[in-house]
Amino acid sequence: MMRKGIGVINCGSSSIKFSLFSYGDGTDLQLLFKGQVDGIGMAPRFVAKTPEGTLLDQREWPDHQDVDRRTLLDFLIRWVSNHAENVNIQAAGHRVVHGGDAFSQPVRIDQAIVEQLETLIPLAPLHQPHNLAPIRTIAKLNPQLLQVACFDTAFHATNPPVARNFALPRALTAAGVHRYGFHGLSYEYIARRLPEIDPKSARGRVIVAHLGNGASMCALHHGRSIASTMGFTAVDGLPMGTRTGSLDPGVVLYLLRQREMDLDAVERLLYNESGLLGISQISNDMRVLIESDDMRAKEAIDFFVYRIRREVGALAAALEGLDALVFTAGIGEHAAPIRAAVCQSLQWLGVHLDPEANHKDGPRINAPHSDVAVWVVPTNEELMIATHTRDLMK
Ligand code: ADP
Numbered sequence: 001m002m003r004k005g006i007g008v009i010n011c012g013s014s015s016i017k018f019s020l021f022s023y024g025d026g027t028d029l030q031l032l033f034k035g036q037v038d039g040i041g042m043a044p045r046f047v048a049k050t051p052e053g054t055l056l057d058q059r060e061w062p063d064h065q066d067v068d069r070r071t072l073l074d075f076l077i078r079w080v081s082n083h084a085e086n087v088n089i090q091a092a093g094h095r096v097v098h099g100g101d102a103f104s105q106p107v108r109i110d111q112a113i114v115e116q117l118e119t120l121i122p123l124a125p126l127h128q129p130h131n132l133a134p135i136r137t138i139a140k141l142n143p144q145l146l147q148v149a150c151f152d153t154a155f156h157a158t159n160p161p162v163a164r165n166f167a168l169p170r171a172l173t174a175a176g177v178h179r180y181g182f183h184g185l186s187y188e189y190i191a192r193r194l195p196e197i198d199p200k201s202a203r204g205r206v207i208v209a210h211l212g213n214g215a216s217m218c219a220l221h222h223g224r225s226i227a228s229t230m231g232f233t234a235v236d237g238l239p240m241g242t243r244t245g246s247l248d249p250g251v252v253l254y255l256l257r258q259r260e261m262d263l264d265a266v267e268r269l270l271y272n273e274s275g276l277l278g279i280s281q282i283s284n285d286m287r288v289l290i291e292s293d294d295m296r297a298k299e300a301i302d303f304f305v306y307r308i309r310r311e312v313g314a315l316a317a318a319l320e321g322l323d324a325l326v327f328t329a330g331i332g333e334h335a336a337p338i339r340a341a342v343c344q345s346l347q348w349l350g351v352h353l354d355p356e357a358n359h360k361d362g363p364r365i366n367a368p369h370s371d372v373a374v375w376v377v378p379t380n381e382e383l384m385i386a387t388h389t390r391d392l393m394k
Contacts, residue, residue, distance in 0.1 A: 005032070005087035006389050007080055008382045010095040011130045014040050016072065020080055021386040022087050029386050033083065037072050044072055048079070056083070069130075073137050091146040092138055093389030095185060095381065097127040097234070099151030101176055106154070106388040109135055109147040117149065123176070124233065126271060148389040152234075155184030155191075156218075156225045163227040163318065179236075181218070181228035183210045185381040190326055191223045192384075193377055197363070201324035201373050207315050209308065210379065211338070212329030213241040213284065217308070219315040227318045229311050235270050238307050241284030244274040245307060276300045286331045286338065305338065309345040322349055324373040327362075333378050334361065343374060 003022040006029070010017040019034035033056055035048030044067050048056040057079070061067045081089070094109075098120045107113055114135060121128045135147055156164075156179075165178050187208055194202035206220040215238040218228040229237030229245075239245040247270070255261045255269070277284040280300035282292055289297040316322045325346070327339050336358050343353040343365075350371025358365040362376030 002086055002088050005084055005089040006386045007089055007092045008385045008389070009092060009134050010382070010385075011134050013126055013130055014038060016040070016069075016076060016134070017382075018076055018080060019382045019386075020084060020087065020089070021383070023390065029383065029390065031383070032087065034382065037076060040069060040072065046075070046079075048083070069133060070137065073134055077138065077141065089145070091148060091389050091393055093148045093150060093385040094131060094135055095152065095385055096131045096149040097152045097182065098124040098180070099153045103149070103151050104154050104157035106148055106150040106392060108392050109149050113149070114139075127234070146393060148392050150185055150385045150388050152182045152184045153180040155188045156181030156228055158224045159226060159228070166232075177232060179228075179231040181216070181225065182230045182234045183214065183216050183218070184225070185384045186210050186328060186379040187218045187220070187225060189380050189384040190328060190377055191220055194223065194326070197375065197377065198324060198373055204323035205319035205321050206324045206326060207312055207319070207322060208326045208328060209332055209342070210329045211327065211331035211335075214243070215240045215329070215331070217311055217315060219319050221319060227315055229315070238311060239279075239304055240275045242272045242275045242277045244270050244278070276304060279303055286335055290335065290337055301338070301341070305341040305345060308342050312346055312349070316349060322372050324375060325351060326375045326377050328377050328379040333376055336361065339365065339376070
């Protein structure tokens, strides 16, 4: 029997992630396959896997710096169509980093919406153009297909003005220079899962730590975002794989004026050369740092943990207490030593870890006497996008 399908695309600066979900009338979304092309601009590599992680297909374009995104995207779209057996693809859902002030919900895309989203490129110049490219490609290939944009900023639209604004003259705030917060699809997924996992905490005060290559934290009150560590751009807050996180803006002025760095060099420094990589000078990959004996790797980890502890303090203050702490994304889901170090540093707040449960990646990792529930919850941004897309088809 033919089932309906929804394709999900998350197109970033150096990778394109995709998944295909299917569903029948009144049945849940079911992941059929997922995969990605990474190494774009260097040596692109394509892999597709079953939901269980079995390899379905792979391909490499070694040393082909010049295989452009358009070619890779065409390849991907053809691959998905050819492998969608007995599935009639009804829609494509896209992750779009910035929804600005206009979009606090997912939206069905038409030409006018694409044009409106293009006006937000200056707010996320490194991400937004890549997010929009596949929307235009698919619209050309298949103008009838429903496309939906889901925004990383939207979930934080509930933040109150004090959490949202900078202490800038109000004309700038009104012009959109304020905190937006990101990783919203991940937080929304966790906020929806939490009532099933821990109903009591879900009604209370929760901090979610999304610790991946990009890292941020979000304060949830009754399942709604009231504050997050990321700001106007996704370079604020916690230190990340290669991004600085919070930095005195005076440093940027100093680099421009005294060091005479140009804008592109400063941008590269803030986004690509700092964070865990900048401190360690070894890697942006937490696995590599954990395995390393080098003092600099240890310093990078210590810095990461220290910044998380400081920001947990700030978010707990915004929440006026803490009922649960949730770890998610690559590091949050898999790096037991990092979770242990973070929890160790939060004992003053009533966080106490169960080392054995932590070693097994949870799901519940707090000790019985802990005042704060601590969870490991794998995030699923793709499922969130597919869910929104399906909701907008009705
Ligand atoms: P992205 O933000 O690109 O989606 P992920 O959420 O996949 O990133 O997280 C990537 C990070 O997770 C990397 O720093 C990686 O080293 C880390 N990570 C993944 N698995 C493990 C593990 N088993 N132990 C420690 N770190 C891990």
